[in-house]
Amino acid sequence: MKPNVPTGSAAPAEPTGGDMPPSAGARVYRKSAKREETQRRNREAMEAAAWQIFATKGLDATTARDIIAASGVSPGTFYNYYGTVETIFDVVLSRVVQEVSTVTAAARARSSTLEEMLHLSNRAFLERISSTPLAREFFERNQHHIRISLYAGKTAARLHEDMRADIMRMIPHAQLSPGEEKLVTTLIFSSxxxxxxxxxxxxxSDTGSTSRFITQLTLRGLNQWTESALQADRQAPTPLVT
Structure with missing residues (x-):
């Protein structure tokens, strides 16, 4: 049975040999449909195999030989497309992040309050992972690497920025500095x-109750902060007009 692997809008990895620009005056050949289909099938086979192996063994215990054997491609094909096990790990993780980004953005878009936004976004995130085959195992066995990628990668940075914009839209009176806005977004993402x-x-195990708990935990802190900021503004002395 062919293993499942998340699919998304992340740009697929191209063979490294195709990255070299043609020399001046060189004739450029278009890829044939057959070749493009072969490349697509190779990617799918390798990424599906990698997803299953990362979920069962973890990145640290996975070798290129494992992925090559499980996918049925040649060693040259694997190294031409990805080069390293870490690279294909980043590819399959980025696909998960893209899917999470899509469902959580949709959840935030249909929210009218901060509480609703946090709850629906958290729940969409947890339910998406819970419903994806082998995703729980993937996250459990690769926590260290996932944390590094999700706090430093470009895909995660876009996800954080989208979250920040939506959250600040719901609390415009908070008067947070850019650093504080980033911290709030990071804390919500981290929870x-x-x-x-x-x-x-x-x-x-319950996505609904887990989402409600972390939402209330976050919301109470934000509400206390914004109320304190508003109270300080009300008590601030009015500058004298001369």
Whole structure:
């Protein structure tokens, strides 16, 4: 049975040999449909195999030989497309992040309050991972690498920025500095990610109650902060007009 692997809008990895620009005056050949189909099938086979192996063994225990054997491609094909195990790990993780970004953005878009936004976004995130085959196992066995990627990668940076814009839209009176806005967004993102790791390890299983808990935890802190900011503004002395 062919293993499942998330699919999304992340740009697929191209063979490294195709990255070299043609020399001046060289004739450029278009890829044939057959060749493009072969490349697509190779990618799908390798990424599906990698997804299953990363979920069952983890990145640290996975070798290129494992992925090559499970996918049925040649060693040259693997190294031409990805080069390293870490590269294909980043590719399959980026696909998950793209899917999560899509469903959580849709959840935030249909929200009218901050509480609703946080709850629906958290729930969409947790349910998406829970419903994706092998995703819980993937996240459980690769926590260290996932944390590094999701706090430093470009795909995650776009996800954070989208979240920041939506959250600040709901609390425009908070008067946060850019650094504070980033911190708020990171804390909200982190609470959802850590809840996911707990679910993956079996310490939490109900996406609805888990989402409500982390939403209320975040909301109370934000409400207290914004109320304190408004109170300080009301108590600030009015500058004298001369």
């Amino acid at each position: 959802g990610l850590e809840a996911l790791f707990l679910m993956a390890s079996g310490q939490a």
